[in-house]
Amino acid sequence: MCWAGNGATLAVPNDKERDHRISLLVNITGLSAGDGFKNADGNRSSNNKKYINTIYSTDNNNFNNSINNKNIPNNSFNNSINNSIINNNNTETLTSKLPQVIIAGVKKGGTKALLSFLDLHPHVRAFRFESHFFDKHFNKGLEWYRLVYQMPLTSSSELTIEKTPSYFVTPGVPRRIREGIPNVKIILVFKDPITRLVSDYTQTMSKYPNIRSFYYHAFLRSKRERNKRSWKALDIGIYHKHLQRWLEVFDRSDMYFMSGETLITDPAYELQKVEKFLNLKPFIKREHFVFNAKKGFLCPVINATDITTTRMKCLGDSKGRSHPQIHPISLFRISSFYHPLNLIFYQMTGINFNWTEPSNYLQHSTASKLILQN
Numbered sequence: 323m324c325w326a327g328n329g330a331t332l333a334v335p336n337d338k339e340r341d342h343r344i345s346l347l348v349n350i351t352g353l354s355a356g357d358g359f360k361n362a363d364g365n366r367s368s369n370n371k372k373y374i375n376t377i378y379s380t381d382n383n384n385f386n387n388s389i390n391n392k393n394i395p396n397n398s399f400n401n402s403i404n405n406s407i408i409n410n411n412n413t414e415t416l417t418s419k420l421p422q423v424i425i426a427g428v429k430k431g432g433t434k435a436l437l438s439f440l441d442l443h444p445h446v447r448a449f450r451f452e453s454h455f456f457d458k459h460f461n462k463g464l465e466w467y468r469l470v471y472q473m474p475l476t477s478s479s480e481l482t483i484e485k486t487p488s489y490f491v492t493p494g495v496p497r498r499i500r501e502g503i504p505n506v507k508i509i510l511v512f513k514d515p516i517t518r519l520v521s522d523y524t525q526t527m528s529k530y531p532n533i534r535s536f537y538y539h540a541f542l543r544s545k546r547e548r549n550k551r552s553w554k555a556l557d558i559g560i561y562h563k564h565l566q567r568w569l570e571v572f573d574r575s576d577m578y579f580m581s582g583e584t585l586i587t588d589p590a591y592e593l594q595k596v597e598k599f600l601n602l603k604p605f606i607k608r609e610h611f612v613f614n615a616k617k618g619f620l621c622p623v624i625n626a627t628d629i630t631t632t633r634m635k636c637l638g639d640s641k642g643r644s645h646p647q648i649h650p651i652s653l654f655r656i657s658s659f660y661h662p663l664n665l666i667f668y669q670m671t672g673i674n675f676n677w678t679e680p681s682n683y684l685q686h687s688t689a690s691k692l693i694l695q696n
């Protein structure tokens with residue numbers, strides 16, 4: 323199994339699996355191998371083989387485009403498909419399964435780190451893209467999700483896992499997941515909403531360098547645009563509000579809440595707890611993670627049993643960005659907003675995440691004395 327870092331190599335299937343995928347698509351679409359799928363404009367694009375090859379392109383954008391441009395008749399997915407392949411040793415049938423585990427958020431909580439660390443486990447197969455099936459593609463049907471969206475071929479002992487962080491905040495998603503995959507387990511990684519917010523802002527800055535200041539977004543924009551939507555990034559951190567929707571639909575025992583902070587400082591500890599939650603054989607150890615000074619994070623190592631052949635696999639550049647400095651007074655003000663909401667969230671989850679208290683942001687600031695005195 324190989325982990326695709328951000329924008330890095332995609333797990334390309336072997337020939338056998340690729341041929342199998344092609345025949346599968348030909349079956350479910352009713353097209354012959356020479357026919358082409360139509361793109362969004364109704365023009366025939368390329369032949370199916372080329373289409374499949376595009377799916378397995380090593381470029382994430384190509385993958386997403388090929389999925390978005392496709393125009394496959396919906397009802398053809400209602401047929402039940404004999405989707406299986408014999409593994410290389412001819413010992414077991416592998417099938418594409420709907421995910422048994424979904425990492426449903428939170429955005430910037432450490433979801434990619436968690437997915438890639440879990441993928442170290444020999445009985446886990448991570449789906450490497452954010453499918454957005456339950457929030458954006460639900461009308462395409464579960465078979466589309468499972469087959470056309472390329473859930474990996476797995477044996478009966480392997481778990482398929484995917485992550486789409488926007489699920490956490492999208493109303494309707496918990497119920498869709500529950501009804502679509504009744505036995506699914508949900509994992510949520512929570513980070514201090516302030517760190518999460520700054521991380522989110524940093525990501526937006528990297529895409530739109532001319533974005534207005536953090537201060538503007540946090541304090542001015544919502545006032546000025548009182549009747550419009552307030553800053554969405556701020557809303558994501560109102561965890562108890564979003565979690566309520568999940569708890570109305572899922573048993574607490576089917577959900578695992580993780581600390582994004584511990585995932586950074588001691589990933590093995592968190593991963594071992596997840597192994598228990600998923601009834602996986604214990605596998606992940608502290609030796610699987612080595613601190614990389616350049617990255618500033620613990621990175622997973624492949625082949626951790628033999629130190630001479632280990633290889634570090636840090637996450638890509640978009641994970642672990644350096645954050646802009648935000649004025650402590652701004653942080654204090656936002657923290658004062660989140661703090662009472664965090665307490666409700668701690669009560670709801672039964673976990674004290676111990677996130678930074680508002681006054682801590684002011685400890686080294688002269689302005690703090692003024693604010694605390696008044």
Ligand SMILES: Nc1ncnc2c1ncn2[C@@H]1O[C@H](COP(=O)(O)OS(=O)(=O)O)[C@@H](OP(=O)(O)O)[C@H]1O
Pocket residue numbers: 428429430431432433434435487520521522524585586619620621637640641642643
């Ligand atoms: N080992 C390791 N290496 C790098 N980064 C790590 C790691 N563990 C956790 N993290 C944290 O993951 C944050 C990104 O979170 P997500 O993957 O959930 O982001 S996203 O929602 O998919 O965009 C990312 O946020 P930023 O620091 O803002 O980049 C990291 O803090």
